[in-house]
Amino acid sequence: MGIWYIIKKLKIMKTILTVIAIGLIGIVAISCSPERAALVEGKSGVQLWGETCMRCHSTPSPADFNDTDWSTIEMHMRVRANLTADESKKIFDFIKSAN
Amino acid sequence: MKRIILPLIAIFFVGIVYAQQEDKPSKTQFMIRGYGSAGFQSLNDEGEKESSFNSGTFAPIILFKFSDKFMFETELEFAYENGELETALEYANVMYSLNDYMTIRAGKFLLPFGTFMERLHPSWINKLSSVPLGFGHDGIVPSSGVGVELRGAFDVYGSKFNYALYSTNGPKLNDGSMEPDEAGILHFDNYEDNNKNKSLGGRLGYLPFTDSSVELGFSFLNSKVGNSDSDYENVGAKLIAYDFTFIKKINPLGGIIDIRAQYNQSIVDDANYYEPDGLGGSEEYTFNNKSDSFYAQLSYKPTTSSSNFIKNLEFVGRYSELNTPEGAEWETNQNQTAFGINYWLSWRSAIKVNYQITDGTGGHGGGLIDKKQFTIQWAFGI
Numbered sequence: 519m520g521i522w523y524i525i526k527k528l529k530i531m532k533t534i535l536t537v538i539a540i541g542l543i544g545i546v547a548i549s550c551s552p553e554r555a556a557l558v559e560g561k562s563g564v565q566l567w568g569e570t571c572m573r574c575h576s577t578p579s580p581a582d583f584n585d586t587d588w589s590t591i592e593m594h595m596r597v598r599a600n601l602t603a604d605e606s607k608k609i610f611d612f613i614k615s616a617n
Numbered sequence: 618m619k620r621i622i623l624p625l626i627a628i629f630f631v632g633i634v635y636a637q638q639e640d641k642p643s644k645t646q647f648m649i650r651g652y653g654s655a656g657f658q659s660l661n662d663e664g665e666k667e668s669s670f671n672s673g674t675f676a677p678i679i680l681f682k683f684s685d686k687f688m689f690e691t692e693l694e695f696a697y698e699n700g701e702l703e704t705a706l707e708y709a710n711v712m713y714s715l716n717d718y719m720t721i722r723a724g725k726f727l728l729p730f731g732t733f734m735e736r737l738h739p740s741w742i743n744k745l746s747s748v749p750l751g752f753g754h755d756g757i758v759p760s761s762g763v764g765v766e767l768r769g770a771f772d773v774y775g776s777k778f779n780y781a782l783y784s785t786n787g788p789k790l791n792d793g794s795m796e797p798d799e800a801g802i803l804h805f806d807n808y809e810d811n812n813k814n815k816s817l818g819g820r821l822g823y824l825p826f827t828d829s830s831v832e833l834g835f836s837f838l839n840s841k842v843g844n845s846d847s848d849y850e851n852v853g854a855k856l857i858a859y860d861f862t863f864i865k866k867i868n869p870l871g872g873i874i875d876i877r878a879q880y881n882q883s884i885v886d887d888a889n890y891y892e893p894d895g896l897g898g899s900e901e902y903t904f905n906n907k908s909d910s911f912y913a914q915l916s917y918k919p920t921t922s923s924s925n926f927i928k929n930l931e932f933v934g935r936y937s938e939l940n941t942p943e944g945a946e947w948e949t950n951q952n953q954t955a956f957g958i959n960y961w962l963s964w965r966s967a968i969k970v971n972y973q974i975t976d977g978t979g980g981h982g983g984g985l986i987d988k989k990q991f992t993i994q995w996a997f998g999i
Binding site: 542551552553554555557558561569570572573574575576577578579582585586587589590591593594596597598599600601602603604605 | 642647648688690712714717718720768770772775777822827830833873961963964
């Protein structure tokens with residue numbers, strides 16, 4: 519009884535893990551393509567500002583800090599929020615141009 | 618008293634340096650940011666009612682940028698609790714950007730174990746005035762560590778990945794010799810290591826869509842946790858977490874939908890602990906030291922409303938659970954449901970009105986847990 523219960527539980531776990539693995543591989547395969555890479559590369563700073571900041575908090579007002587302060591915040595946020603170098607540069611270039 | 622005066626003196630001198638800065642930007646940049654909160658709380662704990670205004674907390678963040686690659690950051694926390702000013706060092710670390718894909722940090726830093734503690738816990742970001750079960754005091758989730766970390770982010774054909782790999786002093790096992798009621802609990806804020814082993818941990822995040830609306834994350838932390846030269850020196854712990862984020866402006870719904878979830882699990886190797894028998898001796902016991910916690914949160918902000926008042930509102934609901942080991946002195950099974958309505962005065966300041974119900978059994982007091990809490994909190998970022 520105990521052994522059958524464990525085997526049954528292991529089979530269920532194996533099935534769940536297989537479904538998750540197939541799902542993740544599917545998502546990765548669908549989401550990675552040269553067209554999508556070009557789409558990401560072509561995003562503007564204002565687009566990224568709208569999409570990226572709200573992953574944690576409301577989008578900040580560019581007018582709240584000067585360019586020097588935004589440069590300091592840029593490095594802090596790039597590390598804290600795991601921004602890519604390209605995202606970070608575009609977002610903060612836009613903010614500095616709009617404050 | 619020294620704990621109060623030294624931070625105040627430090628802030629005073631830092632303020633002088635700041636005031637002496639010229640308007641012309643220099644290569645070395647300095648900035649004070651941070652956040653704080655104040656509010657009111659009414660608690661009904663199994664029929665015992667209490668209510669109080671509270672002064673909340675103030676957490677200044679000090680940033681020194683020495684160059685485009687090199688920065689020091691620290692966050693302090695001041696809170697007035699039980700008639701005393703409590704101070705804490707949330708983090709203090711130096712970071713250096715090796716290249717576009719790698720940054721190294723050393724010192725005390727917030728651990729990327731899931732996303733809540735590293736990204737969402739500050740009061741002006743957290744959409745409710747409390748943290749989910751499993752986080753914070755008596756929690757099973759590590760919040761910070763002292764050590765070294767490598768992290769970064771990169772694109773792969775339209776998807777984004779981010780990673781963090783770190784080694785810290787690691788969690789410390791409470792063996793119950795001083796606090797028998799806490800035998801088997803892990804403590805995470807260890808400025809000095811209790812053994813020669815260093816923990817290894819990390820997180821991998823994956824954002825499959827080009828608009829960064831979804832993030833899936835997996836975190837782990839492995840470490841020996843017992844004191845050197847004790848019966849517990851070979852006791853190890855394995856912690857894992859899965860996190861999920863979905864945030865997107867959905868036009869048919871007229872606003873932003875924000876969904877967060879995180880599952881945490883802590884498994885500590887079996888060990889024997891000792892419970893005082895009341896006769897001067899003790900009884901040996903053990904238990905399966907496995908804990909887990911979970912939270913899921915949904916919020917909605919009607920940002921496209923034509924009414925300025927309504928577009929600044931936000932509606933939040935959160936469910937969380939905490940289950941600690943059966944047979945432990947700190948055994949508990951709790952669940953919590955929290956609701957909130959927030960009014961955003963600006964992008965970094967909100968008034969939150971929350972109601973929270975916590976049910977379950979166990980905990981330090983033992984028996985049934987039945988708490989109802991109403992809070993109003995004004996949180997702000999600076």
